Amino acid sequence: MPELAEVEFYRKQWSPGLGQRVRAVLVHPRAKVFRECNVRRLVGRLAGATLLSSAASAKQMLFRFGGGRWLGVHLGMSGELREEPAGYTPRKHDHLVLVQRDRRLVFTDPRMFGRILFFVGRGPPGWWTRLAPPILSETFTVAAVADFLRRRGRTPIKPVLLMQERFPGIGNWMADEILWRAAIHPRRLAGVLTPAEIRALWRESRRVCRLALETIAGRGNDMPPALNVRIRDSWLFNHRWEDGGRCPRTGARLVREQVGGRTTCWSPARQKL
DNA sequence: CCAATTGTTATTTA
DNA sequence: ATAAATAACAATTG
Numbered sequence: 376m377p378e379l380a381e382v383e384f385y386r387k388q389w390s391p392g393l394g395q396r397v398r399a400v401l402v403h404p405r406a407k408v409f410r411e412c413n414v415r416r417l418v419g420r421l422a423g424a425t426l427l428s429s430a431a432s433a434k435q436m437l438f439r440f441g442g443g444r445w446l447g448v449h450l451g452m453s454g455e456l457r458e459e460p461a462g463y464t465p466r467k468h469d470h471l472v473l474v475q476r477d478r479r480l481v482f483t484d485p486r487m488f489g490r491i492l493f494f495v496g497r498g499p500p501g502w503w504t505r506l507a508p509p510i511l512s513e514t515f516t517v518a519a520v521a522d523f524l525r526r527r528g529r530t531p532i533k534p535v536l537l538m539q540e541r542f543p544g545i546g547n548w549m550a551d552e553i554l555w556r557a558a559i560h561p562r563r564l565a566g567v568l569t570p571a572e573i574r575a576l577w578r579e580s581r582r583v584c585r586l587a588l589e590t591i592a593g594r595g596n597d598m599p600p601a602l603n604v605r606i607r608d609s610w611l612f613n614h615r616w617e618d619g620g621r622c623p624r625t626g627a628r629l630v631r632e633q634v635g636g637r638t639t640c641w642s643p644a645r646q647k648l
Numbered sequence: 649c650c651a652a653t654t655g656t657t658a659t660t661t662a
Numbered sequence: 663a664t665a666a667a668t669a670a671c672a673a674t675t676g
Contacts, residue, residue, distance in 0.1 A: 378654055407672075434655080452655055453673080468673085486672050488655055530666065537655085547654050636668070638653085 377434060377450035379510075379544030379584055383592035385456040386431040389438065389480045392458070392473065396425045397440070401465055401472040407487040408451075408470050417493040420444055421473070426480075432506050433543030443496050447503065451488030457481050507543040510584045517577045524573060528566020532576075534635030535565045542580065548612055549587065551640050553579045555611040555622075560646040561634045615640040 377385060400418045402409070409417075424440035431437075436456075438446040448456065459479045465472050471482040471491055482491070494500035508514040523541040524532075536542050536550040545553070554561050557575040559568065568576065611629075614620040620629045622642035631640045 381654075449655085452653070485674065486653085486655095488671070490656090527665090534666090539656085549654080635666095637655095 377454060378546035378549050378587075379433065380587035380591035382434050382436060382450060382544070383431045383588060385450060385454075386429050386436045387592070388456045388458055389426070389429060389473075391478060392426050392475050392480050393428065394425065395475045395477070396423065397421055397473045397475060398423075399474040401469075401474060403470045406470040408454075408482075408484055408489045408491050410490070412491050412493050417446075417491070420493070420495055421446065426473070426475075432503070432509060433539060434546070435503065435506060437499060437503050439499075445494040445496070445500055445503070447490070447492030447494070447500070448482060449490040449492075451484060451486060451490065453486040454482065454484035454489035457483070507540050509543060510545070510580050511588075515577075515581070517574055520577045520580075521570075521573050524565040524568060528564060530565050531562045531635055532559060532565050532568065533561035533637070533639050536580075537635070537637070544584065545580070547637050547639075548615065549583055551615060552611050553583050554646060555640075555642055556583065558645045560648045561639045561641050562648060611640065611642070 400421050402414055402418060404414045420442075421440060421444055424442055424444050427439045427441055429436065429438045434449060436448040438448070440446065448454070459481050461477055461479065463479045463481070465481070466483070468485045469481050469483045470487070473480040482489075492500070492502055520541070524535065527535045527538070533550055533554065536545050536553060537547070539545075551561070553576065556579040557572065559572055559576060609623060611623065614623060614629060615631075620640075621627065622629055622644055625642060625644040627642060627644035629640055630643055631638060633639065
């Protein structure tokens with residue numbers, strides 16, 4: 376499930392372990408999630424280190440430990456982070472467990488499209504610093520979006536919104552949410568959007584990121600991504616998976632089809648080719 | 649057995 | 663050569 380706001384939610388699940396030492400590291404060393412990572416080195420260098428801080432950007436998380444150790448986590452399609460009690464026994468899909476005195480910090484991922492990265496050095500690693508600047512930062516301008524759409528002019532707008540180099544953190548449901556709010560058909564070619572549509576796309580990209588962070592990442596306790604009832608009918612999100620679902624704004628039937636290889640939901644009443 | 653899944657990347661096609 | 667489309671990755675669920 377993890378897109379921008381869910382990633383931020385999961386990052387915080389390890390916050391109870393901040394300032395605490397890692398006594399041991401438990402791994403399933405053959406798991407695919409370690410494909411870009413030297414597992415033995417990770418286990419050796421992380422044991423004894425203290426978790427100092429964490430950050431999330433796009434769909435990537437970074438955990439900083441004492442001694443210049445940096446742990447990267449990408450949740451892929453099915454990854455989750457959670458806290459378990461000190462005595463917790465890791466299960467089949469718990470590929471990485473940080474053992475602290477009072478708890479265990481667990482990374483679990485059944486499908487294993489996720490990814491664990493590890494780096495030792497003074498500053499943060501390149502795979503972190505090279506991430507595209509956030510959609511909610513000043514560098515995400517209308518001009519930057521317009522320029523990107525021009526270069527991807529022959530591609531439908533839906534898959535363009537999934538391109539992390541310009542829309543970091545956007546995933547399948549956020550892309551549909553943005554297009555629905557901007558009233559743009561997902562199959563429209565990126566190169567044919569009007570200046571007003573480009574501006575709407577820019578504005579709704581920022582709004583969906585902000586609202587998603589407030590409503591999903593802001594929740595302290597239970598699991599995302601169910602959005603709370605108060606905003607239920609103002610989000611496409613809550614209707615996109617129901618068969619026979621209806622557009623919250625027009626009441627018309629929603630459509631679900633493949634666009635750019637991904638299931639895409641839109642409201643034909645608002646979003647026209 | 650078939651199809652589905654909120655991600656990314658390698659390979660193939662145009 | 664470049665960009666776009668498609669397959670592949672793996673596990674589980676309906």
